[in-house]
Each structure stands twice: as structure tokens, then as C-alpha cells.
Amino acid sequence: MIASLEQGGLVRRREHKTDGRGVLLSLTAKGRRTYKRATQQSLSQLGGALSRLSEEQLTALSELVGALDSLPHKNGSDSS
Numbered sequence: 001m002i003a004s005l006e007q008g009g010l011v012r013r014r015e016h017k018t019d020g021r022g023v024l025l026s027l028t029a030k031g032r033r034t035y036k037r038a039t040q041q042s043l044s045q046l047g048g049a050l051s052r053l054s055e056e057q058l059t060a061l062s063e064l065v066g067a068l069d070s071l072p073h074k075n076g077s078d079s080s
Contacts (some may be wrong), residue, residue: 010034 016022
């Protein structure tokens, strides 16, 4: 997966300076543009979907998200 992102010019891979086993990844300019565009599209789609919900549905969704947020994370740490 990382190799395909690298071949597509979206990420750059370099060796860790102090740990020869480690590899550092960073987004390229193209990767940052792609990420920004994908995020904007996702937020636009989400906004469109939420705008079609009734007030009651939005309240229920908010309560469910709050309940999910209060659950412990898989690694057992608290979300706060």
C-alpha cells in the first residue's frame, strides 16, 4: 500500500535518523492537495446528508455520537 502511494507521488519515504529499522513517511505537495480535496469532498457529502435529517434525527444522532465517544478505546485508554 505504501509503495503504491509512493509510486503515485503522494508520499515520500525516508529512513529514520537514529533507528535503522524505522521509516518515516510524509505527504508530498501532491499528497497534501489530494488529502485536502478528499477531505473537502467528504465534508460536503456529510453536510448534504445531515441537512436532510429532521431535528429529531439530528438529536438522536448527536446522542449516539456522544454515547460512542464515551466508550473506552480499544487499547483501553480514555477518549479525554
